[in-house]
Amino acid sequence: MSADSAKGAKAARGANLLLVDDDADLLKLLSMRLDAAGYDVTAVGSAEAALAQMEVQRPALVLSDVQLPGMDGLALFNAIRERHPALPVILLTAHGTIPDAVAATAQGVYTYLTKPFDGRALLDTIAQALTLTAARQDDDSHGAWREAIVSRSNVMAEVLAEARLVAASQASVLIRGESGSGKELLARAIHAASPRAGRPFVAVNCGAIPEPLLESELFGHVKGAFTGALSNHRGLFQAADGGTLLLDEIGDMPLPLQVKLLRVLQEHQVRPVGASESVPIDVRILSATHRDLEAALAEGQFREDLYYRLNVVSLTLPGLDERREDIPLLAQHFLQRLALKYDKRLNGFAPDALKALTMASWPGNVRQLHNVVEQVSALATSPLIPLALVQRALRSPSIEVLPYAEARQRFEREYLVGLLKLTDGNVADAARLADRNRTEFYRLLQRNGLNPSLFRAEGPVAE
Template structure:
């Protein structure tokens, strides 16, 4: 059971390092041993361990400095210290700053293993009969940054705090949100995903909060709404940065009062939900420019997890490509089982502006067009070129809006009232659109 638990040992005493490695490997752990703090940081960047055990006093980067560096880059990675009696005060101080624990030399191996087990269990980083891995079954990775993010996700899943997932479009934010839900005490209840950017502004309120019969034209029956559908479970608000300001205050009220009032109703209904939100926008910039409420931001952004782009985790590309290949080939019932070496090289070197979602699309197109068991580089190159000519939906919408508004202002000579009337939008909303695209009406007069 311990074989999947990789420990990183750090000590400048090579004899002690060798002895400790032998004893821990005999206990069933996988051990990586290094002799300096600098080397330890480099190894963590290559392959993330489940636990770091370091000596306190070392030349160059000592144990305390190593711990500080790990806390910055890998905050969920537990660290234990081995220390001589003379450095106990330093070890105690490190414990107060968040180190898992320390043992004094000479140490008892049985006590050390007990401490290791406690650290692994409390950090939720060990594989235990498949239970820990089940929550992240949809996530394919061997990347150290992703592994660290998932370790943090596992920790926050146990608590009911709101989580903000940041990352580029297509980087896998919804998959991580679903993983957090599965790892949480709410895993037996509903996971409801809402794309705030895909639902028209005038429909989003009724979709979220529900409505009663007769509330508006077409409301022929009562509708609970997605917030109440998520009661007891998790509500995932994707692209929260696209939510209109008028609705942000209503969402904040629901989160603060834990009750929702359907459109057209005088009654309220209690709701118990955990909120995970996601955005590819810079919400700090959106707040500064008045497009996102700071009180809602701080309510949603209790814990922030930033997903790396696919270009930042290129070591995952072969793993993901082969995973998608197997899945797509099975779905299409095609005998396609591998990429040619030069085809895989193209995948690894591509820029991937659409991230993991784009990689899946490339694999899907290549499998669909393949006439042989091995996918050649020509099919991969064709799929990448065609898909990179297609911009993401948000970018396409931004370009359309900018061109549309520019055309209206040209037609009306910069007359905002007339342009807003043609667009069938009120002047306030129209001005907001102009501000979003940095269009000055006076330049068209």
């Protein structure tokens, strides 16, 4: 074995290899040899079984015979390439199928070996393939900058590699992805890998703040700018000065504010509400959305000039059903954290329970998976999570489990905002609907940081 191969074999010790061959004797012989070399070996007798196994666990390398019953080795390679483009595949071929194997190497198969093959050559080839694959996965992709993102899938590795590259620049980044796919986590990772890592990271959900309040939240206001503005307020742009500001759900930003945001991006200055002078700011903008912004452009709901300002670099996060090999890893990660929260001894999932999680539909993506794991953690009575508990959680609507105090506070704020919208900021009417006196109602508004004047149809009234 060459020095490089020996180094690669040592580095890859314990790597999972998937062997595919319909010859049971050869499969047994290969398994024994590779197991003795320190690999974790999974052996199956058909391409169909191999694809099913990969849904449960993604291997580090696939070693497959070309001649297989049903789907052959070349068709298996094509299926693997569609799902896992960077996964190395080695084909074992008889003399008559060498031309096909040679053609496959041009399409991305790592290499092929002809039968009968030398055992030392096989070990060398596997070690080299694993070494090259590891080299393509930059060590930084597993570093502290992205420690909150739990993943081993190729599709996420590609997104993270792009994020790592763009982090070093000052370019604005638009992060696209379905709800619950982890857009804010990726934004935090980009900030952590950037030269601004030592400065603040500030996130604001543009769809969660009522329109009358959003301008003050972003740009700030001065004392006396409107009724209830009792002191100067630094907006989020100023809070993020020197660092990074994430504008989450940017597609929900009202058009009038889009104009003001564009001016800030062009001039690198913000003017607080009621102020006569602008304040210089140095902020990198990241934005995120689950909406189709191109459709919003066509419908006149999003400004084209702002779109091109924000969309200098675009990153798209895959949904959880596109990275199923990450599901067992994520589920175990969440389980370990939730075991501390619920003060329970939770070791893991039963094999059939883990398979059920892996095969389930996840329209709510990683957030939904976390909620399901939280439900089973709260209800678990044994260290190993059984299939029945997982099935129960998957059948029930996936709700976000919050501590009672936090859920009550969230409801209270949303309730008050709804009343102020309904009454156009008229406190007397809102208090009457809530069956509370005005003094108590004002205290509720103050506790939740709500200013009734911002909900009035005519807008804020200057002092």
